[in-house]
């Protein structure tokens with residue numbers, strides 16, 4: 001049995017990582033430009049102030065967006081529920097980890113969905129192999145990021161000592 005993380009977005013337990021981390025390009029999906037790393041002007045705390053009217057204001061892209069559960073995983077698992085709102089120095093690492101975890105979560109979600117219909121034995125074996133590999137990477141990636149941050153911090157202390 002492969003242990004998978006939650007693969008559905010849980011915005012209530014996330015620090016709005018998509019709304020701060022992503023680039024928005026004005027066009028068919030978004031009504032304004034926003035740079036990555038800049039909080040969306042519609043964000044209030046961690047909540048979208050126009051959540052009920054996203055389509056009407058031209059932000060269909062926000063409705064379509066799905067982080068596959070990576071946002072709350074980074075916020076809760078890697079940062080213990082802390083937020084860049086309270087400590088802006090966390091923002092680069094939060095965005096970095098979100099960018100690393102999101103593709104893994106998306107792949108796990110696709111692979112899980114692919115298993116909902118019967119597959120030939122060779123495809124099913126490969127599906128399970130890939131799922132297992134993604135799950136291991138998912139487990140290792142935040143731990144590696146934490147080790148990396150600890151190393152950088154120790155290195156900075158070493159250079160200032």
Ligand code: SF4
Pocket residue numbers: 009010011012014015016017018019065066067068069070071072
């Ligand atoms: S990153 Fe995911 S969980 Fe967080 S606010 Fe965006 S969609 Fe919701």
Ligand code: SF4
Pocket residue numbers: 018019040041042043047048049050051059062
């Ligand atoms: S409009 Fe709302 S959902 Fe879209 S990025 Fe801004 S705060 Fe997030």
